[in-house]
Amino acid sequence: CLTGAQAQSKVLTEAAPAVGGFSAARLTRLDSGMNAWVKQKWVNGSAVLIARHGKIVFYKAHGYNDLDKKTPLDKTGIFRIASQTKALTVVSVMMLWEEGKFSLDDPVAKFIPSFANERVLATFNPKDTTYTTVKAKRQITIRDLLTHTSGLGYPAIGTPAENAIYAKSYMTGGVGTKGQKLSDAMTRLGSLPLFFQPGEGWKYGLNMDVLGYLIEKWSGMSLEDFFEKRICQPLGMKDTWFNLPPEKGKRLVNFFQGDSTGTIQKQASV
Numbered sequence: 001c002l003t004g005a006q007a008q009s010k011v012l013t014e015a016a017p018a019v020g021g022f023s024a025a026r027l028t029r030l031d032s033g034m035n036a037w038v039k040q041k042w043v044n045g046s047a048v049l050i051a052r053h054g055k056i057v058f059y060k061a062h063g064y065n066d067l068d069k070k071t072p073l074d075k076t077g078i079f080r081i082a083s084q085t086k087a088l089t090v091v092s093v094m095m096l097w098e099e100g101k102f103s104l105d106d107p108v109a110k111f112i113p114s115f116a117n118e119r120v121l122a123t124f125n126p127k128d129t130t131y132t133t134v135k136a137k138r139q140i141t142i143r144d145l146l147t148h149t150s151g152l153g154y155p156a157i158g159t160p161a162e163n164a165i166y167a168k169s170y171m172t173g174g175v176g177t178k179g180q181k182l183s184d185a186m187t188r189l190g191s192l193p194l195f196f197q198p199g200e201g202w203k204y205g206l207n208m209d210v211l212g213y214l215i216e217k218w219s220g221m222s223l224e225d226f227f228e229k230r231i232c233q234p235l236g237m238k239d240t241w242f243n244l245p246p247e248k249g250k251r252l253v254n255f256f257q258g259d260s261t262g263t264i265q266k267q268a269s270v
Contacts, residue, residue, distance in 0.1 A: 011236065015055035022050070022057045031060060038063035044256060045073030065254050077253040078239055086208045088227050090146065092215050095230065101218040104146070107139035108210065111217050114190030115140065120151060121193040124161040129168065131161065133193045140198045142214070145207040151194030152205035158195075165192060171206070182223065186213040 017024040030048065037043045045063025049056060061075035097104065102111070109116035118140060119133035136151075144150035153162035155173045166172075169188055170180075189206060196203065212223045219226050224242040232240045244252055 012051050012054055012056045014059065015057060017057040020050075020052040020055045020057040022052070027058050030058065031062075034060070034062040044254075047073060047075045047077065047079075049075075073253065074251065076251065078244065078248060078251045079253045080255060083208075088231060089208045089211050089215070089223075091231060092219075092223075092226055093142075093146065093211050096215065096218045102142060102214075104143040105141050107141055108145065108150075108214075109139050109190075111214055112187060112190055112210070114187045116190075118151075118190075118198070119193045120197055121161060121165075121195050124164075126160055126164070129164040131165065131193065136194060137197050138199070140194070142211075144198050145211050145214075148202055148204060148207050149199050150205065150207055150210075151196045151198050151201070151203070152189070152207055152210070153195045153203060154205045158203075158205075162195060182209070182213050182216070186210050 017027050027050070034046050034048065038045060043063060044067045045061065045065060047061040048058060050058040059075060061073045061077075063073050065071045065073045065077065096102065107115070116139070118136035120136050122132045122134045124131040140150040140152075145152075153159070153166065155166040155171050156163060157173065158166070169192055171185065171189060171192070172180075186209060189210065195205075215221075215226055216223055219230075221229070227240075227242070231237070239248070239251075241248075
């Protein structure tokens with residue numbers, strides 16, 4: 001998901017820090033800190049907007065959108081928000097819960113049948129990535145997904161077992177994913193093992209991804225359309241999109257990832 005502060009700046013008005021109850025001296029420290037992060041190469045650039053009670057008390061950008069070309073970072077740029085998309089997902093889920101589309105204690109298998117016979121990882125052999133499982137004590141529920149207590153893991157940033165098992169089934173964390181449908185990936189996920197018994201632990205996992213697919217099933221809309229029509233349009237969030245309109249493309253902030261040596265590489269702005 002992508003978002004920018006431009007739409008909000010048309011509603012909020014700028015004011016002195018004291019008007020919003022902020023310390024000008026402390027905000028100056030933030031300003032100098034942002035500049036220092038760029039000089040120390042901790043980040044290529046950063047943009048910060050702080051507002052309270054309808055007043056913008058701090059709105060600045062430091063650094064570069066393209067370090068090689070020394071292109072300044074525009075504070076009205078549109079950024080990829082990655083896992084902050086989870087906030088929109090949870091709001092969407094609770095909207096549909098209020099509409100009676102499901103119960104929080106409904107099993108996920110009620111809506112995605114591949115989750116009906118969940119197994120939990122028992123042993124894992126890192127030499128050949130084989131593993132054994134035991135039967136889950138109970139099915140995972142919508143409540144488990146919302147609280148990250150389902151037992152689902154996360155690709156690439158999880159344990160060696162999570163990374164290997166998910167990689168073999170082409171489960172990804174979403175960034176840079178092409179040629180996959182959410183419905184296919186989440187159906188496939190249901191056949192993979194959990195990493196602890198449902199409700200007996202907490203793990204940052206693919207729970208919100210499953211909820212994203214459930215939103216589609218409950219609403220009859222794509223996740224992108226639901227966000228746009230039920231949340232973004234009513235709130236005037238004109239710069240928040242899954243797929244950025246061509247006319248806004250120049251405002252898309254470059255995306256950087258570290259390579260195997262730790263060197264930051266610019267990725268294609270798609």
